[in-house]
Structures are given as structure tokens and as C-alpha cells.
Amino acid sequence: MEEISNFIKAIMENDLKSGKVKQIVTRFPPEPNAYLHIGHARALITNFELAKSFGGYTNLRFDDTNPAKEDEEFVEGIKKDIEWLGYHPANVFYGSDYFEQTYELAVKLIKKGLAYVCDLSQQEISEYRGTLTEPGKDSPYRNRSVEENLELFENMKNGKYKEGEKVLRAKIDMASPNINLRDPVLYRIIYTKHHRQGNKWCIYPMYDFAHPLQDAIEGITHSLCSLEYDNHRVLYDWVVRVCEMEHVPQQIEFGRLNITNTIMSKRYLKQLVEEKKVIGYDDPRMPTLAGLRRRGITPEAIRAFVLSTGLSRVNSTVERDMLDHFVREDLKLKAKRIMAVTNPLKVVITNYPEGKVEYLTAPNNQENEALGTRKIPFSKYIYIEREDFVLEKPDKHYKRLALGLEVRLFYAYFIRANDVVYDENGQIKEVLCTYDPKTLSGSGFNERKPNGTIGFVDATENNEATFNQFEPLLLDTDENVDLLDRVNPNSWKVLHGFVEKGDYKVLDRFQFLRDGYYAVDSDTSKLTFNCIVPLKSSFKPSDNH
């Protein structure tokens, strides 16, 4: 597996060497307001891999300081996703567990003259804040006495005011060139039941106040976050300093990961789910970890993919192809290679005895003998892919079946197509073939070369199956087009056919020999396979089986 190596690792190395820190402690701090997506996987993998590479540890901390959006369902979903990726947090903490300490520290700031209760409305606060080019102006409530602030803040806590009526703000500098330092809000009033605290609190700390304190309380040494927090760092450091936290964590920002033709924002993913554009957070087209898992993508592939994208201080957008590449790499030797027919055409082998069934030996993976062999049935009636047959060979590159031509069936015999039977709609219903018993695969027969090799599924012994094939969820249109209008209406194709007889369990993964990698879907009402990734389009069928 790829080793993690990036600019943050270098910082950590230095901090250990200089004695600034004794051990590396990181945290992954998701807000439990949706499921994790593959962008989060970058943050998650980075935190866990870095700490691990220095013998340190990583906490999982649910950043649940906004009761309006959070839910227990997401807490459980996120835990499951992290385990699935193969990571084990040293501790599972909740930001809300620190509400008492955070409150005490706010009181401390009031006493130090560094925080005040402000009665301006949200709109007035932003008007007073100024712009990048103009300084802000002081709130008329900025010079309230410590005593008054203590009383008002306690009243806020005791539910004496309505939402939006008052907030607690830091008293820093309304003229600071960094707008985040222009008296940021530290606490606001929210009367919503919290998923863990119930109705105990009606004041909630803002991220910029809560997060540095949580990091300091937990002894986090390196607090990694995405680039948009870059100009919050000064505030982060201010909070830790003025609260006189014993432990001083360090915030480091890194670029976000985006993937083409998908959306990497929880808000939008939620919208897709709520507007029923997808079947849920675990829709196999979703970039959520739950969706990727259901699709059949392996945690190993996600880890290798994320590590290969590297890490820097710029946001990056990579092609979905790149993830697909790592999926194929991971499954190439692991997955059993079996045969399925997703768009079946019946073949009758006219010279094969009625009622006879042979069991032919097939390797489970030609490139990995350790996976062993299996027996596949073969009889007078089989199915092949409709697209593996045409009436007349179109050109010399065509390497499949046509009337008058002979192809090899994988692990079986050569068959020659002699005639077709049409149904009442004029569609080809059956192909009538003859087989040559001398040509059994492995017999060493080499008198004739077939016109290619094709797959088949026996028509008497098999499993009926549904096959889902996917295209990107979002069309490649302008980013400014409304998300719901970008949804690709053809992103989910359903096919019905047959697969080799077997005992298939949810998430079993296979390579369908000529087609792609598939996984058994979690809906067990009928046997369904999700296409994880197609085989490379450059895949050329070969003759040597």
C-alpha cells in the first residue's frame, strides 16, 4: 500500500524532532448532519494515516454543536463508514460533551473583558462588520460592563430571550484586516432539541469557538482542516490563547478533493436524497461512502485512490477514471471471474444430445491460481450476449459469432452458427449452432482458429439476475446550472439476464469475464448485481482460453 507522504507529515516530523510535541494526536471531526462522502475520506485517511505513521492516535469527534441539523442516524452511519474503511478511532467524542467547559470558558472571557453580549440582529451584525476594503464599526453594545455581560449571558443560558435576540461575541478588533476577527459571534440561542443533550441547552457555541477548545481539551497536536478555514486560523489561535488552554493545538489546512461529474457537498447530496433523485444516501451512484460500498467499491481501492491524489494546499479535482483504475487494480486478482449474460440470446446446439449436461472445469481467476477452479454446466441450450452475434460478419475486426462462423465458448467447445429462428416481431429468438466435440478447451485442439472467444451461461442451470449499470450521476454541464437539472437521466440502466449458478451473498464481488466488475446488491428481494466498474474500454478479447 502506498505510504502517506506530504507537507503535513514534514511538519509533524519537525515538531517531534524539536520536542514541540511528544506524540502525534489527530482527530477527524465530522458534523453528523449527513453521510460521509469520498471527499471526507481524504480528511479521514489523512488524519488516521499520519498519526499511525508516527505511532500516535486519532480521535473521532462528532462536531455536534448545531442541534438544528444533526441526527443520531448520521452518527451511526459515520461510525460504520469509518470502520468499513478500516480505521479504529482511539476515542469517540462528541463536541456537545464539552458544552459545560465551553460555557465556563465563555464566562472567563467575559470576565477578562474579551467577550460581550450583543443585541444587534444577525443582519445588523453583518452590516456593522464592514467589507474587505472597509473597516467595520463597533456595536453599540460593545462596552457593556463585565457585570452586565455576565448577567445577560446567564439569562441567555436560562432561556430568557428569543432566538436571535442576543448573541455573545468576542471583543477583538472591528478594524482588523481579517474579517473573522471583527468581533465574531461565540454563542447563539437555539431552541431545538439536541440529539444528545435534549433540551438542556438553548445556547450553542459557534464552530470557531468550540472547535479550538475541543482540540485543546483532547490534546490534539495537529488539527487538520480544509482550506476554507485558512483565514480562521488567527481566530483559532486567539481562542486557545485567551482561554489559557494548557495544551496548544496547531491548525493546518489542506486542499479539498473533488471528483468530476459528482458533487462533494453534503448539502447537495442531501438535496438529491430528499428530492428523490436517488434511492438514498447509499444509492450506488452517490459519492457517499455508503453508496460506494453498496456499489461494490472496496475500502482498499478508496484508500489507494486517496493516497495517490496526494495532499497539498490547493483544492484538487480528479477524474472518476482514477478511482476506477484503483478499483480494477484491487479486484484484478481478488475477484472470481465468472460468466453472466446481461442481454441474453438463446443458442441451441442442434448436434448436442438432449438432456445431457457436462460439467466443465473453469479457473476462478486465470491470473491467480490460488483462487482454484469450479465446474460450470454445459448443455444443448445456452445463452450468449445478444451483442456477440450478428447475421453477417461486418469486417475483419469482428471477433464474435456470425452465421457461417465458428467461435470458441470460454472453457467449452467451438460452435458454428448455421441458422436463426425469428419470433413473431421479427427479432432473432434463437441461433441454431453445431458444436465440434474435438475442440473442448484444454484438449490441445489447434487445427482451426475460431473467430474469437465469447462467454455463455447454460440455459438449464443458472441464476436469473438483474444487472444495474451506471453512468455518472451528474451531467457535464455548467456548474451554475441548478443541481437538480444536472442529474443525468440515463445514469441507471437495468438489464435482466442470467449468471452462472451459484450461491450469491450481498457484496460478493466478481469479474464478469468480458464485461466488468460487479457486486451483489444489498436488496436481497431478487438477485441483483451492481456494475462496480466496466473493464477498461481498451480491453481486447483474446483467443487463448
Ligand code: ATP
Ligand atoms: P460539506 O462541505 O460537504 O458539507 P463539511 O466540510 O461541512 O462538508 P464536515 O462534516 O465538517 O463536512 O467535514 C469533516 C472533515 O472533512 C472536515 O475536516 C472537512 O474539512 C473535511 N472535508 C469535507 N469535505 C472534504 C473534501 N471534499 N476534501 C477534503 N476534506 C474534506
Ligand code: MG
Ligand atoms: Mg464543516
